[in-house]
Amino acid sequence: MSRNTLPVLTVVLAIFLLWYIAAIFLNAAWAHDKATRSGEVLTTQTLVADTWSQEKPKLPAPHQVGAEIWKTTVEKKITSKRSLIYHSWVTLSATLIGFALGTGLGIALAVGIVYNRTMDMSVMPWVIASQTIPILAIAPMIIVVLNAVGISGLLPKAMISMYLSFFPVVVGMVKGLRSPDAMQLDQMRTWNASATQTFWRLRLPCSMPFLFTSLKIAMAASLVGAIVGELPTGAVAGLGARLLAGSYYGQTIQIWSALIMAAALAAALVALIGFVQRMTLKRMGMA
Amino acid sequence: MQEAAVQMPDTVPGQSVISAHHLDLTFQTNDGPVHALKDVSLDIAKGEFVSFIGPSGCGKTTFLRCMADLEHPTGGEITVNGVSPEEARRSRAYGYVFQAAGLYPWRTIGGNVRLPLEIMGYSKAEQAERVARVLELVELAGFENKFPWQLSGGMQQRASIARALAFDADILLMDEPFGALDEIVRDHLNEQLLKLWARTQKTIAFVTHSIPEAVYLSTKIVVMSPRPGRITDVIDSPLPPDRPLDIRDTPAFLEVAHRVREGLRAGHGDE
Numbered sequence: 001m002s003r004n005t006l007p008v009l010t011v012v013l014a015i016f017l018l019w020y021i022a023a024i025f026l027n028a029a030w031a032h033d034k035a036t037r038s039g040e041v042l043t044t045q046t047l048v049a050d051t052w053s054q055e056k057p058k059l060p061a062p063h064q065v066g067a068e069i070w071k072t073t074v075e076k077k078i079t080s081k082r083s084l085i086y087h088s089w090v091t092l093s094a095t096l097i098g099f100a101l102g103t104g105l106g107i108a109l110a111v112g113i114v115y116n117r118t119m120d121m122s123v124m125p126w127v128i129a130s131q132t133i134p135i136l137a138i139a140p141m142i143i144v145v146l147n148a149v150g151i152s153g154l155l156p157k158a159m160i161s162m163y164l165s166f167f168p169v170v171v172g173m174v175k176g177l178r179s180p181d182a183m184q185l186d187q188m189r190t191w192n193a194s195a196t197q198t199f200w201r202l203r204l205p206c207s208m209p210f211l212f213t214s215l216k217i218a219m220a221a222s223l224v225g226a227i228v229g230e231l232p233t234g235a236v237a238g239l240g241a242r243l244l245a246g247s248y249y250g251q252t253i254q255i256w257s258a259l260i261m262a263a264a265l266a267a268a269l270v271a272l273i274g275f276v277q278r279m280t281l282k283r284m285g286m287a
Numbered sequence: 288m289q290e291a292a293v294q295m296p297d298t299v300p301g302q303s304v305i306s307a308h309h310l311d312l313t314f315q316t317n318d319g320p321v322h323a324l325k326d327v328s329l330d331i332a333k334g335e336f337v338s339f340i341g342p343s344g345c346g347k348t349t350f351l352r353c354m355a356d357l358e359h360p361t362g363g364e365i366t367v368n369g370v371s372p373e374e375a376r377r378s379r380a381y382g383y384v385f386q387a388a389g390l391y392p393w394r395t396i397g398g399n400v401r402l403p404l405e406i407m408g409y410s411k412a413e414q415a416e417r418v419a420r421v422l423e424l425v426e427l428a429g430f431e432n433k434f435p436w437q438l439s440g441g442m443q444q445r446a447s448i449a450r451a452l453a454f455d456a457d458i459l460l461m462d463e464p465f466g467a468l469d470e471i472v473r474d475h476l477n478e479q480l481l482k483l484w485a486r487t488q489k490t491i492a493f494v495t496h497s498i499p500e501a502v503y504l505s506t507k508i509v510v511m512s513p514r515p516g517r518i519t520d521v522i523d524s525p526l527p528p529d530r531p532l533d534i535r536d537t538p539a540f541l542e543v544a545h546r547v548r549e550g551l552r553a554g555h556g557d558e
Contacts, residue, residue, distance in 0.1 A: 183385050183386075183387060183389055184389055186357050186383075186385070187383065187385065187389055188406075189356075189357060189376070190355055190357070190376065190381070190382075190383040191379065191402075191403045191406050191407065192376055192377050192379055192406075192407075193406045197406050201402065201405070201406070202391075205391065205393050283393075284392065284393035285392035285393055285434050285435070285436055286392055286393065
């Protein structure tokens, strides 16, 4: 832990430094405009101070984003429409449902591919094709079509999450379920084990390292899916809605705070899976 | 193991447990057909310990896999316990020990030995009783709750033998089970295997690369040679049933070993 602290801190500091410098350069033009109009003369000091405290900067400084996050999480009631925690929860719930659906679909398809020759020959190309379609193009259609049949709210967003997250699970689980070697499969055969017994006792346990790796990717994809799914809903709620509303009104600070929140959420979710992975594989003697 | 007098199981010559007649197996490969087995005929009587020895590609493992219904002969006949290998496999007539122990890392030693019993639907009480019994048989009593990585390679292989003994199979098929172990561990396991065989009265078919191992263990040594895989010599061992490790320095032992070596050389000579 302590061995990692110093390098990590160094990198974080470097990022902040670059960020502040970039903010000066990107926001300087607006600061000069303002100064020209009011007839002020900018010293270096006042220029820097101005670029780091504009209301709608091109690139908000870290402390501005930090203050915005503080204001919209700690100082706002969770029930408020301006609370970032409320919006994060909206996105998180769609992410988790989509992730669960995607994982389920992914595992089901993988089992089908491994056990059924017809599916083995036919499904994979479609699975790959499904991922070559830009999600931004079909997300609005999914929302519109589901809305037309009376499904709205959480589920359409979860469907888009599912669409993105089932793919890594299929690919990982097909490989995982096929990971037992010929000897292990022969051994099952010598015991006259049924396909079901071989699945539960050999193939599924063997696939666990592959599953967890896939789940991490699927979780991140799921969050992206939920955010993308919130864009066409007309900016009602969720981190995606905050991003969209922010871009409508030039609220760059709001955009950045939503972005940071999304990144933190993704990091937390992936870390959670990593934790479960370590526990599980250690108990299974596979770590 | 306790110093009990070792008794050889009674071999019943009239009763063929494994019987192969003019067995052929040809693999079709991109480089043309490969004759893994050609005109192989052999009878293994109940209670025999038969070793198969020969260079790589002589078909010894393929022959064993035919007995286990893991390969399918392209010609000839083979019966196991008087029925086809498939029927024998379905009735769980044999235990098969592979070169690698192949224990599941997520199961304890006891859990690994229990695995075939679970698959075969033994009751919980019977599973526990059998696991305890076979672990005792391979001298792993007390290791039931250990995980495979906590055991040495030799102990893991003993656990895999215990697993093959856990259900009531009269036949034990062993494919170079000690091939990956060092010489000293191997000697020890060979000694234990003989005692185990004496206690359990199983019929054992044992594939090996090692001449001393084959001669030390077997009542019958089958010498095979490659291209096409075939039997070149079948030697009935004149060695007594009681075999301490130093029997390997006696003239009788060396004579059998010599004959095996001659057989292997002859198989190579005609290329």
